[in-house]
Structure formats: structure tokens, C-alpha cells
Amino acid sequence: PSVNISREYFERLLARFKSREGISKGIKILVVSPLYGGSYPIALYCSSTLKKMGHNVELIDNSRFSDAMFFAKDIAEDKPRYNRMIDMITSFLSEAVIARCETFKPDLVFALAQSPLTIDCLKRLKNNLYNITRIDPLWGICNDPLKKSGAWKKEEIFSSGEIEIN
16 A cells, blocks of 8 residues: 555665665675785775675785885885885785786775775776776666666666665
């Protein structure tokens, strides 16, 4: 009986459930950890929790390179040389993230504080997202896995946003 009184409300509610259903089936998430520090255990925890939530999660565990950072500090006699060495390590690890994104094709890259990502890496990740949204702009706004490749209808995506706000 309630459906007959407010069919529009129930249709919006059903659309919201369908959208959440797609997300609940999981999205692909690439978690990028820092080399060390307080954010490192948080990266492990987030990765584990996201997997338990049903997402397809891959962790780039950069902790194996923390010795290289400490080695650079020990061996460098001056700050400019140390900075160049750190830049090289960071560039290498950033390139590894780009390479993994090309093969894993995550829906989301989750990088924690102190994750070794260069400005260039972030720009390339952004450009990759831009290219995806150019091909499928509505999926770039609301990346429900069931709506990839042009499956979003303009009215449907706008109504899902209104439902979220209300």
C-alpha cells in the first residue's frame, strides 16, 4: 500500500539500494603504504578492513624500502645529496605505483600520509582518471562497478545524488 501512495519515493529508494549493491560487491582498491612511521600500520589495517568489506584490495607495501631511506641518510655527507637520493627512491616507488595501476586497474588509489608519491605521479594518476571520465564521464562522477562503460543514465545518476543529499 505504501508504494501506491508514494511510488516516486520508493523508486528513488530502490535506485539507491541498487547503487549500494554494486559497491557492496566490491571495487578494486590499490592501497599505497608509506615506508615507515605511524601511517604504516594504518595502511595495513585499512587494507585488511577493506578486504573484509568485500573489496578487491592490493597493497603496495613500501616498508621493504625503508632501509634504503635510512641508508641514504647515513651515507650522504650533505643535505643536497641526501635530497637527491630521496628523490630517486621516491621516483622509483612512484613509478611502481603507476605500473601497478596499469595492470591492476583500480577504481580507487588510497595513498596514506607519507606515501612516496611524486607530484608527477599524482598528475599521471589524475590524467588517467581524466581519460577514464572523458570516455565515460558519468562513471567518473559515481563509479558504481555495475555502471561502467556508459551504463549510467543521466537522470539516474542525478537522482542518486539527490537521494544521498536528502
